[in-house]
Amino acid sequence: MHRGKGMKFVGDSRIPAQRKPNIPKDYSEYPGKTEAFWPNFLLKEWMVGAVFLIGYLALTIAHPSPLERVADPTDATYTPLPDWYFLFLYQLLKYKFAAGDYTLVGTVIMPGIAFGALLLAPWLDPGPERRPAKRPVATALMLLGLISTVYLTWESVVTHDWEKAAKQGEIVEAEVDKESEGYAIYAEQSCIGCHGDSLQGGSGPSLLESQQTKESIMDIAVNGIGGMPANAFKGSDEELDKLAEFIAETAKANQ
Ligand code: HEC
Numbered sequence: 001m002h003r004g005k006g007m008k009f010v011g012d013s014r015i016p017a018q019r020k021p022n023i024p025k026d027y028s029e030y031p032g033k034t035e036a037f038w039p040n041f042l043l044k045e046w047m048v049g050a051v052f053l054i055g056y057l058a059l060t061i062a063h064p065s066p067l068e069r070v071a072d073p074t075d076a077t078y079t080p081l082p083d084w085y086f087l088f089l090y091q092l093l094k095y096k097f098a099a100g101d102y103t104l105v106g107t108v109i110m111p112g113i114a115f116g117a118l119l120l121a122p123w124l125d126p127g128p129e130r131r132p133a134k135r136p137v138a139t140a141l142m143l144l145g146l147i148s149t150v151y152l153t154w155e156s157v158v159t160h161d162w163e164k165a166a167k168q169g170e171i172v173e174a175e176v177d178k179e180s181e182g183y184a185i186y187a188e189q190s191c192i193g194c195h196g197d198s199l200q201g202g203s204g205p206s207l208l209e210s211q212q213t214k215e216s217i218m219d220i221a222v223n224g225i226g227g228m229p230a231n232a233f234k235g236s237d238e239e240l241d242k243l244a245e246f247i248a249e250t251a252k253a254n255q
Contacts, residue, residue, distance in 0.1 A: 182246020
């Protein structure tokens, strides 16, 4: 005789007293369509999941996703653009009814209604019908959402200035003729110390962007302007003429 026969030891209430064999219920109406959830079904699911996971991993390593650059606050030439899957929201903000004073409409209200309706769909449309043709309201709204998303994304792509975007962040080397007589005078005089060896600017502003005429440059070189001291130029009138001409021409050529 066993000890404790006819007696149940109660410990953890989650553990059944009688162990049931791991056999699926009898769904004889669905022949061949049933198996034990644990471990048979789950193991298969996990295996398929692992194949996809490793597949995606290999794909992202081989082809890094073609996303936009990271926004960089120190680079003023870079205009951040949302990645392709958010372009439709970005495009929405370009329309008058969703921009300016109405930004809230484009950022919160319209997307809120669309995504809110999607979330509430099971409660808003609880009918048992599954065929799209039998659910005209839900089908029409879904099609409307789909078409507007595709349309807005498309509009955003075709209206974006891709050529300009490609040039963003490129360092444009200014055309400065360093062999010219004018440049020799520019370098000889003090100008180069404040306006840079390619007229790009330094402690003084870039002269490439200057709108000054030759005459006013001659005047500035001698008399100074604002934060620029007078008598920066110390040379002959002929040299002054050549220097001013060189700066004016170079500036014009680079604008
Ligand atoms: C000590 C530094 C310094 C030197 C040297 C200097 N500049 Fe300047 N320059 C400046 C500054 C600063 C300004 C901006 C003045 C302002 O607008 O307040 C300026 C402005 C100018 C401008 C006007 C730019 C514009 O479009 O408004 C010209 C032209 C110019 N400089 C030419 C020259 C020439 C030519 C020389 C050499 C003979 C020279 N500078 C030497 C500091 C300098």
